[in-house]
Amino acid sequence: MSFATRGFSGRRGHADTRLPPGQTKVDKWPVLSAGPTPHVETAEWELTVQDETGTDHRWSWDELHALGVEDVTVDIHCVTHWSKLDMAWRGVSLDKILENIRSEHRYVMAHSYGGYTTNLPLEDLVGGKAWIATEAEGQPLQPEHGGPARLLVPHLYFWKSAKWVRGLTMMPTNDPGFWERYGYHVHGDPRKEQRYR
Amino acid sequence: MNTPPSTAQPVQHRMRSTWHTATIVETRAETPHSVRMTLAVPTWPGSEPGSHLDVRLTAPDGYQASRSYSIASSSPWGHVILAIDELPDGEVSPFLVNEARPGDTLEVHGPLGSYFVWRPGQSDRPVQLIAGGSGVVPLYAMAVAHDLAGDSTPFQLLYSVRTPADAFFAAELTELAGPSFQVTHAYTRQAPTGWSGTVGRLTRDSLAASTIPASERPRIYVCGSTGFTETVAAWLLDLGHATTDILTERFGGL
Numbered sequence: 002m003s004f005a006t007r008g009f010s011g012r013r014g015h016a017d018t019r020l021p022p023g024q025t026k027v028d029k030w031p032v033l034s035a036g037p038t039p040h041v042e043t044a045e046w047e048l049t050v051q052d053e054t055g056t057d058h059r060w061s062w063d064e065l066h067a068l069g070v071e072d073v074t075v076d077i078h079c080v081t082h083w084s085k086l087d088m089a090w091r092g093v094s095l096d097k098i099l100e101n102i103r104s105e106h107r108y109v110m111a112h113s114y115g116g117y118t119t120n121l122p123l124e125d126l127v128g129g130k131a132w133i134a135t136e137a138e139g140q141p142l143q144p145e146h147g148g149p150a151r152l153l154v155p156h157l158y159f160w161k162s163a164k165w166v167r168g169l170t171m172m173p174t175n176d177p178g179f180w181e182r183y184g185y186h187v188h189g190d191p192r193k194e195q196r197y198r
Numbered sequence: 199m200n201t202p203p204s205t206a207q208p209v210q211h212r213m214r215s216t217w218h219t220a221t222i223v224e225t226r227a228e229t230p231h232s233v234r235m236t237l238a239v240p241t242w243p244g245s246e247p248g249s250h251l252d253v254r255l256t257a258p259d260g261y262q263a264s265r266s267y268s269i270a271s272s273s274p275w276g277h278v279i280l281a282i283d284e285l286p287d288g289e290v291s292p293f294l295v296n297e298a299r300p301g302d303t304l305e306v307h308g309p310l311g312s313y314f315v316w317r318p319g320q321s322d323r324p325v326q327l328i329a330g331g332s333g334v335v336p337l338y339a340m341a342v343a344h345d346l347a348g349d350s351t352p353f354q355l356l357y358s359v360r361t362p363a364d365a366f367f368a369a370e371l372t373e374l375a376g377p378s379f380q381v382t383h384a385y386t387r388q389a390p391t392g393w394s395g396t397v398g399r400l401t402r403d404s405l406a407a408s409t410i411p412a413s414e415r416p417r418i419y420v421c422g423s424t425g426f427t428e429t430v431a432a433w434l435l436d437l438g439h440a441t442t443d444i445l446t447e448r449f450g451g452l
Contacts, residue, residue, distance in 0.1 A: 003262065004219075006304045008297050009255045011263050012289040023254070023264045025289065032424040035313060037431035037444050082252070082264050115441060145428055183313040184215065197215050197310060 017086060019076060021191035024084040030138075031083055032145045035179070039115040039165050043149045048133060049168040050098060053106045060098070062149070065133060068097040073132065075155035077162070078191040089139065092132035092153055098169075099127060106171040110178060111152050114165040119178035120187065121154065121161055123171070130156055133166060158189040158196070217254075218242055220278065220306045222298055229364050232283040232332060233295045234270070239306060244274025247343035248315035248336040248419065248447075251278070251308030255290060265290040268336040268421070268447070269309065270367070272343040278306065281366050283332040314419065314447045316340040318347035323417050326410045327355040328430055330422025331364065336447060337421055338367045341374050353379040354416075356408050358400055358426070361388040382408045402433040412438035421447040 017026050043062040050058045060068070070093055076086045109126060111119050125131065134153035135142055142148030147164025154161045160180045181187050186195040220237040228234040245251075254264045271279035284295040298304075314336065316325060325344075327337040334357055344353050359365045362385070375381045384404065389397045396404070410416040418439060420430050427448045434444050 003254070003256045003260075003305060004303065005258045006255045006298075007302050009263075009293055010257045011255070011261045013261065016261075023262065025263060031448075032428070033448055034446065036446055037435050037441050038428060039441075081266050145424070180313075184310060197307075 019086060020084050021078055022194050023082060023196075024078055024191065025082055027083040027085055030085055030146065031079065031081075033079065033081060034145075034164060035117070036115065038144045039113075040144050041114050041149055041165060046149050047167065048098070048150070050102055051168065051170040052102050053104045053171045053173070058102060065093055065098075065150070066135075068093050070135070071132075073153075075153070077155050077159050080158040080160055080185065080189070080196050084191075088137060090132065090134050090153055091136035092134035092150075094129065095126045095131040095133065096129060098133065099123075102171070104171040106173045108172045108175045110170045110172055110176060111161075111163040111166055112168040112170065113163045114167050117163055117165070117179050119152075119161050119163050120172075120176055120181060121157070122175065122188070125154060125157060125161075126169075130154065134162075156190070158186075158191055160185060161189050214243065215308050215310055217305055217307050220304055222300050222302045222304070223277075224300060225298060228281050228366055229283075231295070231364075232281060232366065233298075235280045235282060235294065235298070237278045237280065237304075237306065238276060239278050240276050242274075242276050242278055243309070245269050245272060245278075245309030246312060246315040246317060247272040247339040249309045249311045249339075250336070251280075251306045251310055253280075253290065253294070254305040254307065255293065256305070263289050264307075266310070268339070268449075270335045270339050272339045272346075281332065281335050281338075314421075314445050316343065316417075316419065318343060318349045321417065322351055324352040324354070324410050324414055326416040326418045327353065328358075328405075328409065328418065328420045328422075329355065330358045330426035330430075331360075332366055333420075333422035333426070333447070333449060334366050334371075335421075337419055338371065340419065341371070341379060344379065345374050350378055352410075354410055355379070355381045356384065356405070357381065358384040358386060358422070360386050362390045384408070400430070402436060405430065405433050406437050415440075415443065418444045419447070420444065422449070424448045 048060045078084045132153040152163040152166045218239045218241045220239045223238045224236040250268045256262050282294045285291045
């Protein structure tokens with residue numbers, strides 16, 4: 002039940018019909034993370050997908066790129082109320098990475114260098130909705146923005162787009178990741194304002 | 199979303215967050231560009247030191263704007279204290295700093311965040327707080343809670359500000375300082391009269407000289423702008439602190 006606050010009219014210079022509820026458009030790209038920024042060389046970087054049998058499937062930096070890099074333009078939405086629209090990204094579709102992974106499990110835990118985790122339903126990672134991103138706005142992804150590679154799942158709040166991603170583990174239940182254990186919503190759909198539990 | 203979360207991993211204790219109606223009971227200038235605002239929130243469940251909340255303002259035509267602010271208070275008594283820095287091209291902070299006055303009502307959602315918090319009695323390891331500018335707000339809440347709890351954990355605060363006039367909670371921090379809470383200031387532009395230290399941005403060496411050494415394994419809370427936080431966290435790693443001992447919170451998003 003909202004009510005008007007006396008004297009508030011808003012600036013609205015950044016109003017945009019593409020913004021989900023409670024979001025404000027920004028031009029810069031803010032940085033948020035829970036600890037120091039890990040610095041990972043691409044020569045050492047590796048992506049591991051663990052299937053339900055516990056088998057690891059691995060891609061080096063070059064092997065990842067050999068799967069085919071695509072350009073995508075998407076809007077990103079941070080739970081701290083900012084959105085950045087029409088961002089140009091480059092990355093490898095999760096469809097290509099998960100193509101030959103057989104799993105009955107319906108959930109995935111993303112793991113990062115530095116120890117961060119976040120949970121996602123598998124269905125949010127396939128169907129052209131998610132990427133392992135390595136470039137943004139024409140530049141290699143910088144460490145403070147999750148470089149060398151981060152998950153990019155733009156239809157969910159951006160804490161789901163794990164920075165410094167190193168692995169995806171299939172799991173049978175939707176176990177909470179890092180922020181999800183600290184009170185953030187288990188799914189995080191901006192259109193439904195699924196910010197907090 | 200039909201599968202309930204597994205109980206395999208512990209879910210952190212936290213206070214249930216929800217929307218509350220808040221009435222401004224007091225505003226006062228905190229620094230030349232910020233306001234300290236006391237809100238009466240009768241339904242507020244209290245908050246852990248370091249947590250934050252969302253403020254939502256609604257215009258007469260239904261337009262809304264929301265922003266996150268750290269909570270300066272940690273009392274459970276139906277009052278919440280915020281200290282809000284004005285972002286010159288902002289939408290919510292200029293309103294709160296320049297327009298809002300006692301008696302006005304607004305909505306708050308919280309308390310939020312149970313990671314960047316300090317809980318009395320959780321550890322006897324020393325605590326190093328490092329703040330840049332208004333980043334001291336959640337760290338001030340921790341220092342107050344530490345004092346109220348009579349917790350004997352050694353606390354230190356390194357507070358970097360441009361000038362003495364830019365320091366938040368200056369009088370309170372001076373009063374809190376004592377045997378178990380040491381406060382060190384770093385002035386980047388102008389120091390108070392009689393200041394014997396140097397003036398200028400922190401360096402790795404000055405950080406090392408004014409914080410608890412890695413050998414004592416402090417738990418470290420860093421809060422400030424992204425540039426401040428990135429720089430300080432990288433220096434702390436250089437100085438031998440473990441990644442897992444460094445908790446960061448940044449502002450500057452909105």
